[in-house]
Amino acid sequence: MSLVLEKTPMPSQDPKERIKNFDEVATGYTKEMALKEADRCIQCKKEPCRQGCPVEVDIPAFIAKIKEEDFEGAIKKIKEKNNLPAICGRVCPQENQCEKYCTLGKKGEPVGIGRLERFVADWQLETGRIEEPQIPESTGKKVAVVGAGPAGLTAAADLARMGHQVTVFEALHVAGGVLMYGIPEFRLPKEIVQREIDYIRKLGVDIQTNSVIGKIDTVDDLLEQGYDAVFIGTGAGLPYFMNIPGENYNGVYSANEFLTRTNLMKAYKFPEYITPIKVGKRVAVIGAGNVAMDAARTALRLGAEESYIVYRRAAEQMPARKEEIEHAEEEGVQFKLLTSPIEIHGTEDGWVKGMTCIKYELGEPDESGRRRPIPIEGSEFFMEVDTIVMAIGQGPNPLVPSTTPGLELKPKGTIVAEEGTGKTTKEGVFAGGDIVTGAATVILAMGAGKNAAKAIDEYLRNKK
Amino acid sequence: MYRIVAKKVLAPTIKLFEVKAPKVAAKAQAGQFIILRVDEKGERIPLTIADFNREAGTITTIFQEVGYTTKQLGCLEEGDSILDFVGPLGKPTEIENYGRVVCVGGGVGIAPLYPITRALKEAGNEIISIIGARSKDLLILEEEMEAVSDKLLVATDDGSYGHKGFVTDLLKQVLDEQEVQHIWAIGPGIMMKVVSETTRPYKVPTIVSMNPIMVDGTGMCGACRVSVGDETKFACVDGPEFDGHLIDWDLALRRMNIYKDEEKRAEAAGSCGGGCGCH
Ligand SMILES: Cc1cc2nc3c(=O)[nH]c(=O)nc-3n(C[C@H](O)[C@H](O)[C@H](O)COP(=O)(O)OP(=O)(O)OC[C@H]3O[C@@H](n4cnc5c(N)ncnc54)[C@H](O)[C@@H]3O)c2cc1C
Ligand SMILES: Cc1cc2nc3c(=O)[nH]c(=O)nc-3n(C[C@H](O)[C@H](O)[C@H](O)COP(=O)(O)OP(=O)(O)OC[C@H]3O[C@@H](n4cnc5c(N)ncnc54)[C@H](O)[C@@H]3O)c2cc1C
Ligand code: SF4
Ligand code: SF4
Ligand code: FES
Numbered sequence: 001m002s003l004v005l006e007k008t009p010m011p012s013q014d015p016k017e018r019i020k021n022f023d024e025v026a027t028g029y030t031k032e033m034a035l036k037e038a039d040r041c042i043q044c045k046k047e048p049c050r051q052g053c054p055v056e057v058d059i060p061a062f063i064a065k066i067k068e069e070d071f072e073g074a075i076k077k078i079k080e081k082n083n084l085p086a087i088c089g090r091v092c093p094q095e096n097q098c099e100k101y102c103t104l105g106k107k108g109e110p111v112g113i114g115r116l117e118r119f120v121a122d123w124q125l126e127t128g129r130i131e132e133p134q135i136p137e138s139t140g141k142k143v144a145v146v147g148a149g150p151a152g153l154t155a156a157a158d159l160a161r162m163g164h165q166v167t168v169f170e171a172l173h174v175a176g177g178v179l180m181y182g183i184p185e186f187r188l189p190k191e192i193v194q195r196e197i198d199y200i201r202k203l204g205v206d207i208q209t210n211s212v213i214g215k216i217d218t219v220d221d222l223l224e225q226g227y228d229a230v231f232i233g234t235g236a237g238l239p240y241f242m243n244i245p246g247e248n249y250n251g252v253y254s255a256n257e258f259l260t261r262t263n264l265m266k267a268y269k270f271p272e273y274i275t276p277i278k279v280g281k282r283v284a285v286i287g288a289g290n291v292a293m294d295a296a297r298t299a300l301r302l303g304a305e306e307s308y309i310v311y312r313r314a315a316e317q318m319p320a321r322k323e324e325i326e327h328a329e330e331e332g333v334q335f336k337l338l339t340s341p342i343e344i345h346g347t348e349d350g351w352v353k354g355m356t357c358i359k360y361e362l363g364e365p366d367e368s369g370r371r372r373p374i375p376i377e378g379s380e381f382f383m384e385v386d387t388i389v390m391a392i393g394q395g396p397n398p399l400v401p402s403t404t405p406g407l408e409l410k411p412k413g414t415i416v417a418e419e420g421t422g423k424t425t426k427e428g429v430f431a432g433g434d435i436v437t438g439a440a441t442v443i444l445a446m447g448a449g450k451n452a453a454k455a456i457d458e459y460l461r462n463k464k
Numbered sequence: 465m466y467r468i469v470a471k472k473v474l475a476p477t478i479k480l481f482e483v484k485a486p487k488v489a490a491k492a493q494a495g496q497f498i499i500l501r502v503d504e505k506g507e508r509i510p511l512t513i514a515d516f517n518r519e520a521g522t523i524t525t526i527f528q529e530v531g532y533t534t535k536q537l538g539c540l541e542e543g544d545s546i547l548d549f550v551g552p553l554g555k556p557t558e559i560e561n562y563g564r565v566v567c568v569g570g571g572v573g574i575a576p577l578y579p580i581t582r583a584l585k586e587a588g589n590e591i592i593s594i595i596g597a598r599s600k601d602l603l604i605l606e607e608e609m610e611a612v613s614d615k616l617l618v619a620t621d622d623g624s625y626g627h628k629g630f631v632t633d634l635l636k637q638v639l640d641e642q643e644v645q646h647i648w649a650i651g652p653g654i655m656m657k658v659v660s661e662t663t664r665p666y667k668v669p670t671i672v673s674m675n676p677i678m679v680d681g682t683g684m685c686g687a688c689r690v691s692v693g694d695e696t697k698f699a700c701v702d703g704p705e706f707d708g709h710l711i712d713w714d715l716a717l718r719r720m721n722i723y724k725d726e727e728k729r730a731e732a733a734g735s736c737g738g739g740c741g742c743h
Pocket of ligand 1: 091092093117146147148151152169170171172176177178182183184211212213232234235236237259279290291294310312313320369397399400432433434439440441442443445682
C-alpha cells in the first residue's frame with residue numbers, strides 16, 4: 001500500500017459567502033471522506049500520535065474502528081478519554097498536539113485526526129445514538145464546581161459518574177465558559193456545546209447559572225454549607241489592555257467584550273436580540289492568537305470593510321491555530337506584522353480615528369525561545385482605523401482567589417495547584433484549567449478537570 | 465426565573481420592583497448592584513440595589529424608563545418573572561462614622577442613595593441630604609430619605625417644589641455654612657461631575673457611583689472601564705463607587721453614549737419599547 005501524502009481536504013463554505021453569515025465555516029467530512037482519510041493511517045505500533053494528545057485518546061484504535069465503518073465503536077473509544085469530542089475535533093490545535101507526532105507528518109501531511117474525531121462525534125449527534133447515561137449509586141458526598149467552562153464541566157461530569165452529587169456555579173446566564181461566550185458560532189456552533197451541557201445535566205449535575213462565587217457565596221461558604229470538596233475552574237477571563245494613551249476612546253474593545261457581545265448576547269442578530277455592537281469600516285485587532293483571529297473574522301461578518309491583524313512579531317510566531325490563520329487569510333483579513341500601536345487617537349467627540357504604530361525587527365531569541373521583537377527607531381506611522389480590538393491576552397479573574405483565604409497564588413494571580421491532581425494549598429479545594437495554567441487550550445482544561453475529578457474522588461473516599 | 469413580588473409606580477417613568485432572589489438578598493449590601501436580563505433575547509442591564517429584605521428574600525430595584533430594556537421591564541407586572549438576575553455585584557459602600565455627611569441624590573439616583581444614607585445614619589453620622597429632580601412629580605423617596613436624615617433639602621429644576629435650581633446650589637450653601645467630613649453623590653453623570661467640581665475647592669472627600677455601560681459585571685469584558693487618577697478601573701468590580709475628584713468625567717460621559725444610535729434602533733424595532741400599550 002502506498003502512502004497518501006495529502007490530507008483529505010475539509011469541505012468548507014466559500015470565503016466570499018461565509019463572511020456574510022455566522023454559519024460554520026468547515027462543514028465536516030462526509031462518510032466517504034472520513035473513510036478515505038482513515039485509510040491513510042498506517043496504525044503505527046508505537047502510537048506516536050497518542051503521546052501528543054493531552055488526554056491520550058487512543059487514536060490508532062478509534063481510526064481502526066472507522067476503517068471498519070464501526071462509527072459507534074469509534075466514538076466509544078474516543079469517549080473513554082475525551083468527553084467532548086465534537087468540540088475538541090473542531091478547536092484543538094492539532095498541529096501542535098496529536099498530529100504533530102503523526103508518522104505521516106514526516107513525509108507529507110499528518111492524518112487528519114481532529115477531522116476524524118469530529119466526524120464520528122457529529123455522526124453520533126446526528127444519528128441520535130447517544131446512550132442514556134447510567135447514574136451510579138450515590139456516595140452521599142457533595143462537590144461544588146465553580147465555573148462551567150471545559151475544566152469545570154469535565155470535572156462535574158466525571159464526579160457525577162463516580163456517584164457524587166455535583167453542583168456547578170456559573171457567573172454568566174449560560175454554562176460553557178469560553179466555548180459559549182468567546183469562540184464564535186462559525187467555528188463552534190453553540191448548539192453543539194449546548195448538547196454536551198444537556199448531557200451533563202442528564203448525569204444529574206445541577207448547574208446553577210447567575211451565581212458569581214466570591215459575591216453570592218465564597219468558597220468557604222460552600223465548604224460550610226456542606227460541600228465536601230470544591231473544584232475551581234474559573235478560567236482566565238480578565239482582559240489585558242496595553243496601557244497606551246487613548247485606549248479608553250469609544251471604539252476600543254477588549255476581545256472579550258467584542259466576542260461576548262457577538263456570541264453570548266447574539267449582537268449579530270441585532271435588533272432581534274437587543275444587545276448592540278458597534279463595528280466601524282476599518283478594524284484593527286491587536287494580537288495574533290486564536291482570540292485575535294476570531295475577533296478579526298467576526299469584524300468582517302459584522303460588516304467591516306477592512307479587518308487587520310496587527311502583531312508585534314512575525315508570521316511564524318503567530319500563536320493561533322494554523323487552520324484559523326488560513327481561514328482568516330482566505331476571508332480577506334490583512335496582516336500587519338512586526339507592527340504595534342503606541343498611541344490611539346480620537347475625534348473631538350471621543351471616537352477612535354486611528355493609531356500611531358511602530359515597526360519592529362526580530363532580534364535574539366528570548367526566554368520563550370522566540371526571537372524578540374525590537375522597535376525600529378523612527379519607524380512610526382499612522383494607521384487610519386475606527387475600531388480597535390485588544391486581543392493581547394487574558395489573565396485570571398481575581399474574584400475567587402481574592403475571596404478565598406488559604407489559596408496560594410503565583411505572581412500573575414493564577415492558583416498554585418499540584419500537577420496531575422489539581423490539589424491547592426487549601427484543604428478540600430482543587431483547581432484546574434486556565435485559572436491554574438493561564439490562558440491555554442480547551443483540551444488542557446478538560447484534562448485538568450479529569451485529573452482533578454480522580455483526585456477529588458480519592459480525597460472523598462479517604463475523608464471520614 | 466426571578467418573580468416580581470411587588471410593583472409600585474413612583475413617578476410616571478420611575479418604577480419600583482421587589483424581586484424574589486433569596487440568595488442575592490442574603491448577601492446584598494448598600495452600594496452594590498445586580499444585572500438582569502428580561503428574556504432570552506434581552507440585554508443584560510445593571511440596576512442598583514435600592515433595598516433588600518433578607519427575611520422575605522427580596523431585592524428592591526428602582527429604575528427609570530429610558531430605553532428599550534427599562535421600558536420593557538416597566539411593562540412587567542406583579543407575578544411576572546425576570547429570566548436572569550445576578551448579584552450582588554460591585555463593592556459595598558465603605559460605611560463608617562465620618563461625622564457630618566452630605567448625601568446628594570439626583571433623579572433616579574436617589575434610589576441607590578437611600579440604603580447608603582440609611583447605613584451611614586445607623587453608623588452614627590449626622591446626615592444632611594439634598595435631593596433633586598427635574599420637577600415635583602419626578603421626585604422619589606422623599607419620605608424615606610427624610611426618615612434617615614437629620615436635615616433634608618429639596619431642589620427641582622423648574623421650581624415646582626423646594627428650591628428652584630440644582631442640588632449643587634444647595635450643596636454650596638451647606639458647605640459654606642458648616643464643616644462636612646464626607647459627601648456621597650449619586651445621579652446622572654453630569655450631576656455627579658458638577659457635584660465633584662463644587663466640592664473640590666472645599667477639599668471634602670466626594671464619593672460618586674459610576675454607571676457606565678456594562679456586559680458581564682464580573683470583570684471579564686472591560687466595557688465598564690473608567691479612568692480614575694492615572695489608572696483604568698473596571699467599575700463593576702473595582703467600583704461602582706469612586707473618588708469623584710479623580711474621575712476623568714469627559715471620558716466617562718462620552719463612554720456612556722457609545723450605543724446612542726443603536727439604542728434608538730432597538731426602540732424603533734422593539735415590540736415592547738412603547739408598543740405594548742402601556743406607554
Ligand atoms: C476567543 C477565544 C478563542 C479560543 N480558541 C481556542 C481554540 O481554538 N482551541 C483551544 O484549544 N482553545 C481556545 N481558546 C482557549 C480555551 O477556550 C480556554 O483555554 C478554555 O476555555 C479554558 O477552560 P476553563 O474551563 O479553564 O475556563 P473558561 O472556559 O474560561 O470557563 C470559566 C468559567 O468560569 C466562570 N466564572 C468565572 N469566575 C466565576 C465566579 N467567580 N463564579 C462563578 N463562575 C465564574 C466563567 O463565567 C466561565 O464560564 C480560546 C479562547 C478564547 C477566549
Ligand atoms: C452600576 C449601575 C447601577 C445602575 N443603577 C440604576 C438604577 O438603580 N436605576 C436606573 O434607573 N438605572 C440604573 N442604571 C442605569 C441603567 O442600567 C440604564 O438606564 C439601562 O441600562 C438603560 O437600558 P435601556 O435599554 O432601557 O436604555 P438604552 O436604550 O440602553 O439607553 C437609553 C438612554 O439611556 C442612556 N444610558 C444607557 N446606559 C446608561 C447607563 N448605564 N447609565 C445612564 N444612562 C444610560 C443612553 O445613553 C440613552 O440615552 C445603573 C447603571 C449602572 C452601571
Ligand atoms: S482531543 Fe485534541 S489532541 Fe487529542 S486526539 Fe482529539 S484532536 Fe487530537
Ligand atoms: S501516528 Fe499517524 S499514522 Fe500512525 S497511528 Fe497515529 S494517526 Fe495513524
Ligand atoms: S462589565 Fe464587563 S468588566 Fe465590568
